[in-house]
Amino acid sequence: MSKKGNEHAVTPQSEDFSAWYNELVVRAELADRGPAKGTMVIRPYGYAIWELLQKELDTRIKATGHQNAYFPLFIPESYLTREADHVEGFAPELAVVTHAGGKKLEEALVVRPTSETIIGEMFSKWISSYRDLPLLINQWANVVRWELRPRLFLRTTEFLWHEVHTAHADEADAMRETMVGLATYVDVATNIAAMPVVSGEKTAGERFAGADKTFSIEGMMRDGRALQAGTSHYLGTSFAKAFDIQYADETGGRTLCHTASWGMSTRMIGGIIMTHGDDKGLVLPPRLAPYQVVIVPLGKAELLETTTAAAQQVAAELRAVGVRVHVDLRVNLSPGFKYNDWEMKGVPVRLEIGGRDLEAGVATMALRISEDGKLAVPLAELVAKIPVVLEDFQEFLLARATAFREEHTTPVDDWEAFVEAVTTGWALVLHCGRPECEDDIKEVTKATPRNVPLGGKAETGTCVRCGQPSAYGQRIIFGRAY
Amino acid sequence: MSKKGNEHAVTPQSEDFSAWYNELVVRAELADRGPAKGTMVIRPYGYAIWELLQKELDTRIKATGHQNAYFPLFIPESYLTREADHVEGFAPELAVVTHAGGKKLEEALVVRPTSETIIGEMFSKWISSYRDLPLLINQWANVVRWELRPRLFLRTTEFLWHEVHTAHADEADAMRETMVGLATYVDVATNIAAMPVVSGEKTAGERFAGADKTFSIEGMMRDGRALQAGTSHYLGTSFAKAFDIQYADETGGRTLCHTASWGMSTRMIGGIIMTHGDDKGLVLPPRLAPYQVVIVPLGKAELLETTTAAAQQVAAELRAVGVRVHVDLRVNLSPGFKYNDWEMKGVPVRLEIGGRDLEAGVATMALRISEDGKLAVPLAELVAKIPVVLEDFQEFLLARATAFREEHTTPVDDWEAFVEAVTTGWALVLHCGRPECEDDIKEVTKATPRNVPLGGKAETGTCVRCGQPSAYGQRIIFGRAY
Structure with a gap:
C-alpha cells in the first residue's frame, strides 16, 4: 500500500498509551475496523502473526491428546438458559438471528459467544461409557460477544480463538485437564510470545459464567495494566447436569461427567503489541514475527x-x-x-x-x-x-518484559500505597475475598483482582482495604486491566 | 465411542445411494447433524480430512502469491443490495441478526453467505494506485446459506471454506487469476482427492450471482450425478462499481479495478465420499486419509x-x-x-x-x-x-474413478438418448444456450448444464432438445447434480 513520509509517526506511549496502541494497530497494517460496530478486519500482517501463534498452540493441543472438530455457529436460544449462571453472564453480549431464509424463525438462534452448551449437547450423545472418557476436543472458531467499548484485538464483537472442551470421569481428572490448559498457556506466552505471565486462580467474582474454578494467565502491559491472555475452567458438573452428560461406570451405574474448557484468542496479539512495543512501533518476538x-x-x-x-x-x-x-x-x-x-x-x-x-x-x-x-x-x-x-533477541525481550513487570509489582499493606501502586502497575496484597470489597476497590481505583498466583508464599493478615481477615492464605494481585 | 457388531452395516449403494451416504457419514463418525436446522458438527475424523485438504489448498494459495486475512462475519444488510444480481441471488438464503447486546439493531446484519461485499468495501480503502495491484487475498472462514433441503457436507446451513478475493488493473489480469483458481482446484481434486474433474465455464443461467463468468470443476459421483466441487469467478467491474474500488494509473487517471473470487468448501468431503466409497464404507485417498x-x-x-x-x-x-x-x-x-x-x-x-x-x-x-x-x-x-x-493406491483410485466417469459419459444427439444418458451419468450434447431451454430440460429430466468443458473439440449443429442452432461452438455436459 502506498505510504507517505510521516505515516510512521505514532503518538508516543508516554503521552497517550491508548492513542499509541490504536494508531499503531492500523498503521502497522495489523488490523482495521470493520463496518459493523466492534468488528475487526485482520490484515495479512496481523493474520500472519495469528497463524504462527495458532500453529504453536495447535501442536501443543494435539500433543496433549486433544482432537480438532467443528461445531455450529448457531445455538438454539433455549440451550443458553439451561445453565443459569452461564446465561446470566452471556445474555447481555449475545447477537441473535431472528430471521433466516426469508422467514422469522420459530426459535431464535444465538451466535455462539462460546461453545460449552452446544458441545455439551453433542457430548451427551457421544458419551455412553467410561471407555469414552476422557473426551478431549478442540475447536478453532470465531465467536461473537457484543462489545460496548470495542478495541481492535482486545475487545472486538467477533474474535477468533481456540476452545478446548473436555469431559472426564471425575473431578480429579477434570482438574488435571484444567491445569494442562493453564500450563499450555504459560508455555506459549512465555516461550513463544516472550510475555511473562502470572498464572493463578480467579476470585469468585471474576469466574467464567458457569465455572466452579477459573484460572488465568495475566501479562503486564507497558502502561502497567494487566491483560488476561488465556483462561482455563473447571466446570464441575454444571454443564453435565444441564446437558445430561453421563456415563456408565464399570459397574454399569450412571454418573455425571465433570467437564473443563480453556480458550485463547486473537486478544493475545494485542498483548504482544503492548508487552513489547515502543514509540517507534511494534517489536515482535522472533518466534511470532512473520518476517524475522x-x-x-x-x-x-x-x-x-x-x-x-x-x-x-x-x-x-x-x-x-x-x-x-x-x-x-x-x-x-x-x-x-x-x-x-x-x-x-x-x-x-x-x-x-x-x-x-x-x-x-x-x-x-x-x-x-x-x-x-x-x-x-x-x-x-x-x-x-x-x-x-534471533534466539538472543527472543530471550532479551522476555528478560526485559520480566524486569519491567517486577519493577512495577509492589507488595503493599496499606491503602494509600495500594492506590499509588495500581496507578503504574500491580499491587500484591492480602484481601478479605468478599465480592463487595472487590467492588468497592474497583469503584475507587479501577483496579480488580487479577488472580491468586499459583505457588504464592503462605501469608495471612488483614485485608488491605477493609481490615477484615484475609482470605486465600496468600497475597493476590490487584491491577487495572484491559 | 462404543460400538455394537452390526454398526458397520450400511444400506448398499445399489439399493439406495442416498441412504448409503447419509448413514455412512454418521456411522464413520465424519459428521453429525447439529441442533439448529441444517447445521453440521464435523467430528474429529471428518475434521482431520478437512485439515489435510486445507493444508494442500493453503500451500498452493500462498505459493501463487495470495496472503491470508480475516474479515467480519457480519455484513451490514445495505452492502448486499449494492450489487443488484448479487442480492437477488443470495437474499433467499440469508440469516439475519436483528438484535444484539440486548437491543434491536438500527441496521440489521447479515451473516456472510460469501464475502465479496465486505471485502470489496475494504479493498476500496486499501487500493489507491496501480502499485497496490494486484491485491491477492485469501480467507479461511465459515459462511451461512439457509438451506431448505440440507445434507451433511453437501448442503449445510453453515459450512467451512476458503475464499480468495482479488483486485486487478484490467480484465486480462483478473481472467488470468480466475484461471489460477480453476487450475488450483483441478490440481487438488485430481492429485490430492483422486477425483477426476471436468473444468469448464458455467452457462449464463448457472453463474455466481454478480459474476461475468463462472468456471467450475465437476466430479462424477458413483451414482452418476455431478458434484460441483469448486468455482472460480471473473467478476468484471460489478463489485468495483458497487464498492468504488478504483486505482490511479501511471498517468494519475482513476480506473475501476477488475475483481475475481474463487472458493472451495467442506462440500469437497462429500465429493470424496461419493467418488470412492463402496458398500463396505468409505475409501479414502491416501493423501487425505487421517490414518493411511x-x-x-x-x-x-x-x-x-x-x-x-x-x-x-x-x-x-x-x-x-x-x-x-x-x-x-x-x-x-x-x-x-x-x-x-x-x-x-x-x-x-x-x-x-x-x-x-x-x-x-x-x-x-x-x-x-x-x-x-x-x-x-x-x-x-x-x-x-x-x-x-500408498502411492499406487492413490493412482488406482484416480484411474478407477476416471474409468467410471468415462463409462458413464455419453455423447448424445437425440432427445431419447439424452433422457437415458442422464439417468446414469452425463450427456455430452450440443445445446442452444437459451435459459428457457435449460429450464425445460431440467423440468423434464432434472438434468442441468454442468459446464462447457475447457478445450472441448469444435463442433456445431442443433440443440439436443429444441433443434435451434447450437451455442458454445462445442458440446457441453448435462447431468443431474448435487
Whole structure:
C-alpha cells in the first residue's frame, strides 16, 4: 500500500498509551475496523502473526491428546438458559438471528459467544461409557460477544480463538485437564510470545459464567495494566447436569461427567503489541514475527541490481535454515523510509546491503532494539549468526518484559500505597475475598483482582482495604486491566 | 465411542445411494447433524480430512502469491443490495441478526453467505494506485446459506471454506487469476482427492450471482450425478462499481479495478465420499486419509503384548518416513470387528500382526480395495514398501474413478438418448444456450448444464432438445447434480 513520509509517526506511549496502541494497530497494517460496530478486519500482517501463534498452540493441543472438530455457529436460544449462571453472564453480549431464509424463525438462534452448551449437547450423545472418557476436543472458531467499548484485538464483537472442551470421569481428572490448559498457556506466552505471565486462580467474582474454578494467565502491559491472555475452567458438573452428560461406570451405574474448557484468542496479539512495543512501533518476538529478517538492498541502477542479487542470495541461504526472510524490493522509497517502516512493523533484524558492504564482504545488521548500534557481519557468517541473534533477541525481550513487570509489582499493606501502586502497575496484597470489597476497590481505583498466583508464599493478615481477615492464605494481585 | 457388531452395516449403494451416504457419514463418525436446522458438527475424523485438504489448498494459495486475512462475519444488510444480481441471488438464503447486546439493531446484519461485499468495501480503502495491484487475498472462514433441503457436507446451513478475493488493473489480469483458481482446484481434486474433474465455464443461467463468468470443476459421483466441487469467478467491474474500488494509473487517471473470487468448501468431503466409497464404507485417498495405515496387533495375554510391541515398532518406523499410522489398541473387540471398522472408515492399508506373522517375520497386509487378497510382507521391508503401496493406491483410485466417469459419459444427439444418458451419468450434447431451454430440460429430466468443458473439440449443429442452432461452438455436459 502506498505510504507517505510521516505515516510512521505514532503518538508516543508516554503521552497517550491508548492513542499509541490504536494508531499503531492500523498503521502497522495489523488490523482495521470493520463496518459493523466492534468488528475487526485482520490484515495479512496481523493474520500472519495469528497463524504462527495458532500453529504453536495447535501442536501443543494435539500433543496433549486433544482432537480438532467443528461445531455450529448457531445455538438454539433455549440451550443458553439451561445453565443459569452461564446465561446470566452471556445474555447481555449475545447477537441473535431472528430471521433466516426469508422467514422469522420459530426459535431464535444465538451466535455462539462460546461453545460449552452446544458441545455439551453433542457430548451427551457421544458419551455412553467410561471407555469414552476422557473426551478431549478442540475447536478453532470465531465467536461473537457484543462489545460496548470495542478495541481492535482486545475487545472486538467477533474474535477468533481456540476452545478446548473436555469431559472426564471425575473431578480429579477434570482438574488435571484444567491445569494442562493453564500450563499450555504459560508455555506459549512465555516461550513463544516472550510475555511473562502470572498464572493463578480467579476470585469468585471474576469466574467464567458457569465455572466452579477459573484460572488465568495475566501479562503486564507497558502502561502497567494487566491483560488476561488465556483462561482455563473447571466446570464441575454444571454443564453435565444441564446437558445430561453421563456415563456408565464399570459397574454399569450412571454418573455425571465433570467437564473443563480453556480458550485463547486473537486478544493475545494485542498483548504482544503492548508487552513489547515502543514509540517507534511494534517489536515482535522472533518466534511470532512473520518476517524475522528484512533485507534492504541499497544503491541505484547497476549497483542496485548487484546488491539485490546479493540480498536474494542471503535470503535463500537464510530460508534454507528456517529463517523467515523478506527482501524489500519496493522502488521509489528512500532507505530511511524503509528502515522506519520495518521498525514500525517490529521486524527483529534488518540487514542493509550497499555497495560498500559488498566491497567489504559484509551486510550491515541492525536489531530492532539494541544498545550497540549497527554491526557489520561478514556475508559468509550470516547463516550461522542470524539464528543465534534471533534466539538472543527472543530471550532479551522476555528478560526485559520480566524486569519491567517486577519493577512495577509492589507488595503493599496499606491503602494509600495500594492506590499509588495500581496507578503504574500491580499491587500484591492480602484481601478479605468478599465480592463487595472487590467492588468497592474497583469503584475507587479501577483496579480488580487479577488472580491468586499459583505457588504464592503462605501469608495471612488483614485485608488491605477493609481490615477484615484475609482470605486465600496468600497475597493476590490487584491491577487495572484491559 | 462404543460400538455394537452390526454398526458397520450400511444400506448398499445399489439399493439406495442416498441412504448409503447419509448413514455412512454418521456411522464413520465424519459428521453429525447439529441442533439448529441444517447445521453440521464435523467430528474429529471428518475434521482431520478437512485439515489435510486445507493444508494442500493453503500451500498452493500462498505459493501463487495470495496472503491470508480475516474479515467480519457480519455484513451490514445495505452492502448486499449494492450489487443488484448479487442480492437477488443470495437474499433467499440469508440469516439475519436483528438484535444484539440486548437491543434491536438500527441496521440489521447479515451473516456472510460469501464475502465479496465486505471485502470489496475494504479493498476500496486499501487500493489507491496501480502499485497496490494486484491485491491477492485469501480467507479461511465459515459462511451461512439457509438451506431448505440440507445434507451433511453437501448442503449445510453453515459450512467451512476458503475464499480468495482479488483486485486487478484490467480484465486480462483478473481472467488470468480466475484461471489460477480453476487450475488450483483441478490440481487438488485430481492429485490430492483422486477425483477426476471436468473444468469448464458455467452457462449464463448457472453463474455466481454478480459474476461475468463462472468456471467450475465437476466430479462424477458413483451414482452418476455431478458434484460441483469448486468455482472460480471473473467478476468484471460489478463489485468495483458497487464498492468504488478504483486505482490511479501511471498517468494519475482513476480506473475501476477488475475483481475475481474463487472458493472451495467442506462440500469437497462429500465429493470424496461419493467418488470412492463402496458398500463396505468409505475409501479414502491416501493423501487425505487421517490414518493411511492402521495396525491391528492380534492374540491374547502375553502374545498380545509381543504383537503390540512389534506393531508399535512398525508404527514408529513408518511415522519416521512420514506415513500417518494408527495402532488399534482397543480391548474387548474382536479382530473381525476391528477390520470392519477400519474398512468402513476407509483406511487404505491395514496391517495385521499375529503370532504366526511374527514367527515368519512378516505382517499381513490388506488393502481397502484389492483383487489380490491379503499379502505377507516381511517386517523389514515395510518402511520401503508402504509408501509405494500408498502411492499406487492413490493412482488406482484416480484411474478407477476416471474409468467410471468415462463409462458413464455419453455423447448424445437425440432427445431419447439424452433422457437415458442422464439417468446414469452425463450427456455430452450440443445445446442452444437459451435459459428457457435449460429450464425445460431440467423440468423434464432434472438434468442441468454442468459446464462447457475447457478445450472441448469444435463442433456445431442443433440443440439436443429444441433443434435451434447450437451455442458454445462445442458440446457441453448435462447431468443431474448435487
